[in-house]
Amino acid sequence: MGISETYTRGRELAVTRPGSVLLGLVGVVLLFDLLVSLVTGTQSLSGVGSLVWDGLMRGLVIGLAGIGLSMTYSILNFANFAHGDYITAGAFSGWATTYLIAGLGRADVGALLLVGASGSVFGGTLGIGVTGTPVAVVAGIVVAGISTVLLALLIDRTVFKPIRDEDGITLLITSVGVAFALRYLMQFVFSSSVRGTTAQPPSLSLYLVDGAVRINAHDIALVVVAGSLMLGVHLLLQLTKLGKAMRAMADNEDLAQITGIPTERVVRAVWVVGGGLTGVAGYIFILWKGTLGFNDGWLLLLLIFAAVILGGIGSIYGAIVGGLAIGLTASLSVIWIPSSFSRAAAFFVMIVLLLVKPEGLFSGRSTA
Template sequence: MRGLVIGLAGIGLSMTYSILNFANFSHGDYITSGAFAGWATTYLLAGLGRADVGSLLLVGAGGSVLGGALGIGVTTTPVAVVAGIVVAGVATVLLALALDRVVYEPIRSESGITLLITSIGVAFALRYLIQFVFGSDVRGTTAAGAIPQISLYFVDGAVRIDAHDVTLLAVTAGLMLGVHLLLQTTKLGKAMRAMSDDEDLARITGIPTERVVRATWIIGGGLTGVAGYVFVLWKGTLGFNDGWLLLLLIFAAVILGGIGSIYGAIAGGLVIGVTASVSVLWIPSAFSRAAAFVVMIVILLARPQGLFSGRSTA
């Protein structure tokens, strides 16, 4: 589950790198922004008439409203959850487009390092704006006891899968399939692959590069916002630095898969996510991220170009 979230969010980061030619360090805070926008919507719809609207829109800041008390869950409040997923994606798209217009577009012709440093500034601004508005407390978001579970029994024990696991799997797999079809079968997808391979040649041949750039932010932002929402739905807690904590793992996934490769980001996300989760069987959980990076280094030593080397966007 963790690997699917990392892979979905990694698609947006990989697209930004391959088409816009810079590593967007504010990507993690796009995840958090989308998550808060989506969960504010879910709280509002689930708690309307049961709690103060301001507290609901602030996602229960300061413990004013608890997601568990509202009975939030994909089976108990499905409309609120679906609306939250949609709003998370749309809000992140609007945020990405606005920041591109105000911040990145004026300096797009500068070097990659200029864009990278600028994105770090954007990341800090977003993170502490979220903390200022919503507070720094980590709050529970779902009613865990109300989530139905399915037990799959094996020789050595049972694996329990709940409705939120299934939701995360369905949403991430569906969106990944959608990206694949877009890249391989649509005119826009072919234009994005062409611009990734050679921007100057794409411009000369008449490809509308500005339209491709906007599409990159729209697709990447939408996927990133949805990834943030379903990640919180899955783990059941929300904090202002959730995206920042995921960011290094997302970068590791993109590098492991092969920088600029969409499919590489997905595969790398699965490898990194599974490694971080399974490693706690042998080492303390505080070192799980370190284990993921060790696996990344080992694989890159054997395959320096990443798992999907030689490909740009697909």
């Protein structure tokens, strides 16, 4: 490609897609500023590496939880605002199980089942963690997934199914009501206190030129669990009859019904798969950050919506990539702005990218 042809294409891009050019220039400026900061010592390579690792951890949780939300929209055609409280419900049920197994015979059973409400028992005292109480943690992950599946199926049967033929706004507002009901029920049962859930996990150091990035056992557990489940969803969608039925129903529900696909069974499968992933995401999120409160899922929900919309609402792979993008943006933004604005930075990036590519990174509504 000659210089003149390169110039012509660049000029056409600037005229037809000025937003893309502007976004690219902003990215170049930020990258240049980061390189200057590293050279001058204002930022350390290890510090940036730690932010990248933190962003990946957040992104994996957001992406895993976003899969369920994306599947719900893709097949049931409504944005489920109760999704964040499914995350919290899964977290509380899983951690109640972990506390009970880890602390049985060492603390009051009621206090254990309430996950140490009001400081009645502490996860650090019980030595809870991947290495300290592996059986309790694995049991908690399993129970978190199963209990959230049961909760999602129950709410679908009693609340969403009777109004499934109504418009999306009706379902959306109903889901908001479900969210508030679940949130304050959990606050009533488990209290509003934020409690520590784990003991300090062992860690290893990845040494760079000017320091080290610390990676602990809970980070590794998050990567293994989230990565395995994401791979499992991919195999489900691509290699099984259920996955093909899900993709067909997402593309055209009426045609799926005509061709004999059991749509009601597919809907139940969506709640099972999405609910299970959501509950596990809630549990490993708390395992990673080490604290639990009744509002955790609601606060995470806004970032999950940002990830799903950024990736292309309805796209499973878009939810994963969007989650990683949002997580990295929220973590790395503290290089340039105060940490209190990191959440706002994630939404700002989402808005800017959607102005350039309105259909999302994965171009729209497709389960696959």
